[in-house]
Amino acid sequence: MTAKTWGGRFANTTDARVEAFTESISVDRRLYRQDIRASQAHARMLADVGLLTSEEAAQIVAALDAIADEIERGTFVFSPQLEDIHTHIERALIDRLGDVARKLHTGRSRNDQVVTDLKLWVREAIDELDGQLHALQAALLTSAERHRDLVLPAYTHWQRAQPVLAAHYFLAYVEKYQRDRDRLADCRRRVNVLPLGAAALAGTSLPIDRERVRIQLGFDSLAANSLDVSGDRDFALEFVFALSVIALHLAGWAEEWIIWATTEFGFLDLPEAFCTGSSIMPHKKNPDVLELIRGKAARVAADLQRLLMLLKGLPLTYNRDLQEDKEAVFDAFDTVAASVQLATALIPQTRFRREAIASRLEEGFLDATTLMEFLVARGIPMRSAHEAVGKLVRLSEQRRCRLAELPAEVYESIRPGLGSEVYHVLGVDNALRAFRSVGSTAPAEVDKQLAGWRDRLRLSAAAP
Amino acid sequence: MTAKTWGGRFANTTDARVEAFTESISVDRRLYRQDIRASQAHARMLADVGLLTSEEAAQIVAALDAIADEIERGTFVFSPQLEDIHTHIERALIDRLGDVARKLHTGRSRNDQVVTDLKLWVREAIDELDGQLHALQAALLTSAERHRDLVLPAYTHWQRAQPVLAAHYFLAYVEKYQRDRDRLADCRRRVNVLPLGAAALAGTSLPIDRERVRIQLGFDSLAANSLDVSGDRDFALEFVFALSVIALHLAGWAEEWIIWATTEFGFLDLPEAFCTGSSIMPHKKNPDVLELIRGKAARVAADLQRLLMLLKGLPLTYNRDLQEDKEAVFDAFDTVAASVQLATALIPQTRFRREAIASRLEEGFLDATTLMEFLVARGIPMRSAHEAVGKLVRLSEQRRCRLAELPAEVYESIRPGLGSEVYHVLGVDNALRAFRSVGSTAPAEVDKQLAGWRDRLRLSAAAP
Amino acid sequence: MTAKTWGGRFANTTDARVEAFTESISVDRRLYRQDIRASQAHARMLADVGLLTSEEAAQIVAALDAIADEIERGTFVFSPQLEDIHTHIERALIDRLGDVARKLHTGRSRNDQVVTDLKLWVREAIDELDGQLHALQAALLTSAERHRDLVLPAYTHWQRAQPVLAAHYFLAYVEKYQRDRDRLADCRRRVNVLPLGAAALAGTSLPIDRERVRIQLGFDSLAANSLDVSGDRDFALEFVFALSVIALHLAGWAEEWIIWATTEFGFLDLPEAFCTGSSIMPHKKNPDVLELIRGKAARVAADLQRLLMLLKGLPLTYNRDLQEDKEAVFDAFDTVAASVQLATALIPQTRFRREAIASRLEEGFLDATTLMEFLVARGIPMRSAHEAVGKLVRLSEQRRCRLAELPAEVYESIRPGLGSEVYHVLGVDNALRAFRSVGSTAPAEVDKQLAGWRDRLRLSAAAP
């Protein structure tokens, strides 16, 4: 008998280069726990329906535990000749149990086995990542609370726009990662449908009981169509897509902080432990971790693209092309998980340079929009008010002064009476306090959000 | 006053090449209904909170209706100088109402306006596509019922694997499109959060009432953080991702039918109305529609990739790069919607060549797996049974016969007694009837699924 | 006779939705000049070999000229029923000439016709773009000359690194666009191989003379294998790839200038004609053109990805999927050409804020590396010198001073005697003048490059 699971039909042995080209054990060994767990559930079910004796099932379950131990201890020997993790484990089982082991594959195929393993793995990965995202949200919330009173210039087009509370800024990302968690939760529901029992593609003539396997493995329901199952990788696509969006959220934030950490912006002191230096320029302190987080978004998006292109034009059921799926899934998860964890660690250690920020806060006309709204509230049509303030800005630029430094007669010339009251909304602090809409950076609105999130994330009360 | 919405600050006029490069009206004019609807809701709210009089609001609402009519009738004049759909509509409003019109933009920005419009559009697109997918499922189900008794060879790796009912085949796609509909429904929940009121990025100092707008526009909730909102395109990504998966499902099916329609397979007669000929080869009848459905999957996946790359490394809030989002969203939707509709039309008109299929059905050892399971059920360990059948297949190939044509003594040599009973499971019909697992191609299982789907899709009973 | 070029074999007419789905005239009408030119060359050749009379050929050539005129004048009627540009032109020819027109398609197929048209188009596009890139290089060179004495901080990781001449900065992009032009020239050689004569896929039994067509159309050689030709889109891939790299070069530069135009950096005054404002924030002047140039890189890269995915898994020769190629090619070219032209226009109008740049030039330790090299030149091992200067930087940060402001005894403590000479290399101006390696920012090196490029780009001498 050959080492392969399918030798009988073949007269010639496999070419060594072919083995190297077609092996997946270097990638899918990572599924060993899932493979063993699914096989144990399958074995118990086979005993339940009489395809194994309970002694046989018990032997198999115990031997699989032993194999799992061996793999975890690092003493298990992997070999490219044995193709994949399924073959490795089956071979080890046969080495231990002989003929009994050969019965384990009854009523299943590698086609449904591998999807089951991968779904189990993705389910765990989702749960793990959900916890990591929660930790990231908690770090962001803590920073939001810590910087409750810090006012930042906010930008559109990287041009100074309006003032916002730093707390508002941090909470924007809490929102984004919440959407990511929601997407993962939706994805998990579609992951959690049991493929095992589809066998090769048509089901089986043996009296298996898929429901018993489902319960043991914690799936919500049974995949209803065997043909659909064996080539279905929708769940992998959806998972990697959700990872891509997280990666984009991280990359956008990383870009912001890279720019904020420049000499010119000077908003941030990044923790040295998250920076590196230059081999030639002794003064450099580079934001490498942030740059890698940004750059690695390309990796995750490419993993998604790879899956999409891989699947394009494949017919139903298993085609060997599908073997290429796992590396993309693992890589996208590893990349995003590491990035999330590093972001979570970096954020609390980053110091905002409050003085530097404050010293230039009045630059860039952050109060112009509030001034315009002030005019609108006094009955000037929005577009006319916009134009009036636009001209004031030009005037200020020419005079190299702020809006608050323009003399009252300038404002009087827009509308009599303005000169006496307009200065209450000019200047960044006044502008900030003027906000009031729901979801705005108004201090009261932000406080409501801070409290709401502390509650929603089930965190204990913030330190005073 | 310039035609632009933001002229006051500017001394020089815009370069004409710049206008051509930066205009989006050629793309976003498609959002006119959404823009008008959102503006009407905004106007009514402004009246409710006293920022407009109710007369002003009524005038604006009525004039917007008139503008919508004009656009629908095709008499509205579009011009690249007016940048985008928002500017076009505002300008038309000013032309009609003068200063009153200028008040409409009070308390909002193009930043939150455009996301609101796009979300309204995507929400409608989801609903429309959901209906189209339902129709496609119905067409598949009808074909499943019509071909309830047709047996097809099923393939893995494009090699003949096991027999399945054509009904089982069609239902596999019903499953896939159901997952697609579920994904769209999940996406819709995240779309249906109102951005309007975020204004430029920080909210507004004017006393707007976002809740009133929300109710009018049918959103489920308010976006909670203004900074998060103005640059958030998660919903567009998620929508285009869902479209990409649908496109993959279509492309895989198209590939199958292209191959099935070859002279060599000869399974299908495609409707002539869905084929085209050749300008040089007079005998050709090409499956062009299927090929385009397959090819267009690349277009949809590229739309997704475009959005991912566009968003990579962008900071929070609006950056002009985002203008590139809409064309990708529209293109992906149009492509998938057209493909879904053509698939729905093509499927019922396609004739399966039952005789041709049947005539070669016994080729390719479709019963080999059932034979193996038969051995397993008689106590031969799975892997040993696998090897035994593998050798029988080799033997049959050498003798150029089928498994059912091997003499009894060959089977006896595997295990005494086999020779007398094994022929009951050999041959494709016997093999097919042997299936029994849940979700398999077993006729009873398939019937259960047929009935279940007819119910689930809320279709009236199938014609007998 | 139907309007289609292939009607004879078909009993039923095409479905209207199918026509809308499969038409390409909305895209490929753009090839009309190329199609006509290639048809004229084909007609002349047919006459040369006796498949047409010379009168027939003359009639066809003249009628094609008339059709071209009509299309250029905008009076030609396009209709989706007529599929593509080839059919439109043939139909118009038949309307004019009757049976003679029907002879034009002798010995060719739409398969080789469309590749020939597209190659002609791409060849022209390459030549056009080469000219545009030359103009961009000229604009960069002029800016380099104009800013010959301006010193900029250069960055790695967006952290201040070393000083460079602005001229050196501009020339870096001249290098990049030269590589792009070289890549386009290489691509052009592979484009310029004549496909016409491959007919459907196997050549033809008619006595055509491909060499005569080649000469008329200016191709370098004949495609040698008919099967290779009809589905070959390598040239399209290569062209769109070259466009993608240009788009990346533009996007990186755009990102730099967006950041340089912030209030915080304050390096640049962008021309107002290339900026836009905000509908709500009256003070904004946004670098929209630069942002769109950056964002549109995603579009071009997606066009490439679309082609790659489209072609994946297609067999030899024409498959209808290929129809999707042209839109990607056109879109990528249009996007890059417009971006190049706008960059060329924007650069000379942008003002560097010399004072603002100079006022902060001593920040960020731009002279640290030169100091280190100064120590190395005095025999201190590189890594030790690196460490010493690293510590001086820390010390300066603590004392909030520059390296040039550290007292002599600090330098003496590193090595006796240093204190008296080190100040000659400290400070940005000293550091800049110290460079000497080939290709460096050393003023003499930069001057050599400026002169070399003026020569290489065949520009007349710079204004003094």
Add this chain to the structure above:
Amino acid sequence: MTAKTWGGRFANTTDARVEAFTESISVDRRLYRQDIRASQAHARMLADVGLLTSEEAAQIVAALDAIADEIERGTFVFSPQLEDIHTHIERALIDRLGDVARKLHTGRSRNDQVVTDLKLWVREAIDELDGQLHALQAALLTSAERHRDLVLPAYTHWQRAQPVLAAHYFLAYVEKYQRDRDRLADCRRRVNVLPLGAAALAGTSLPIDRERVRIQLGFDSLAANSLDVSGDRDFALEFVFALSVIALHLAGWAEEWIIWATTEFGFLDLPEAFCTGSSIMPHKKNPDVLELIRGKAARVAADLQRLLMLLKGLPLTYNRDLQEDKEAVFDAFDTVAASVQLATALIPQTRFRREAIASRLEEGFLDATTLMEFLVARGIPMRSAHEAVGKLVRLSEQRRCRLAELPAEVYESIRPGLGSEVYHVLGVDNALRAFRSVGSTAPAEVDKQLAGWRDRLRLSAAAP
């Protein structure tokens, strides 16, 4: 002194998670030979210009040789703490030579060092791949010669189109891989420009001699602008693009052979050594190698996409994002090289089932186009001939016969006299012999190509 190359400025040590996240040694260790070779050239140059003594340079060169040996023998210890291959080698050098080793980094930076290493690597990879592609062309040519007389049905749209010689088919791929080799050669010219000497980004103040380094390392010229160099990855993009096109060529061919190996087509017997079986279906012989070659095209295209997205929006010079480049380059090369080698091995071992092919060769109207051209040659306008033959095909389909089996009166009815001569061009063999155009499948043309390629590939004469 820390292990890092840049420790002096830093007070705190690097976080362990940061080390794991930022290390590249697991990937770039593969550059050790290139790094050592470039360092040796650099050391010799430093001695030439007096920055090292010749003894120091000799010591360094010898020690680097020893380190190379150690790495090759597998005794070198790698550690994530030492970031990258450059640091590993420098550290090992310091361990051996102490202070002398610290001098090696004089006048260079990791920024120019890493690009130099990668360019050396890519240059070697191009040369290696060129040899592999030559071998693949040779295998294709040999198969072409071996199957000189085999007639295959050729397809467009996977519908039977015209007959071709198998030799013509194989030569089509020889053409494609020649274009690939040409593209690689063009790429190599742009790779072969020396970056070393650009130092960090601005060049150096030390008197290095880049020309001496260039000669030693075999580069064609010096990079002319230091700012351009440090972040330039155009060459990596171009290389991975060239790999992507090769991957597409392989994938298209793989798709063809997968389909040709089906039971239904039955054209091919794939070598068992390149197939695998099924764990559940004992009769299966799956074309796994071909499927993986097809699937892996997605991987290579994703590597390209990853690089494009990575580079989008990066400013000039080195940004840490760039570290992500190497894995994509290595992966794309490894994948394509393995696929090319397996294709080269598989092709000669594949058997064409001549009888099966011949037995169905008259199906599908492969002679219809030749018939039409025959009518054209007799003066019937092309489009009319097309329509006439289209109707004959319909008639044959109705009568379930071939064109050659239609009675003479049918042909007479088209044009009197046809009935007596038309049968000379009907039937596949007649049709094939009728071809005559340059580049066609005409036997004489194919023979010319066979001879030409044998010459061009510098292969000895084919076995008779």
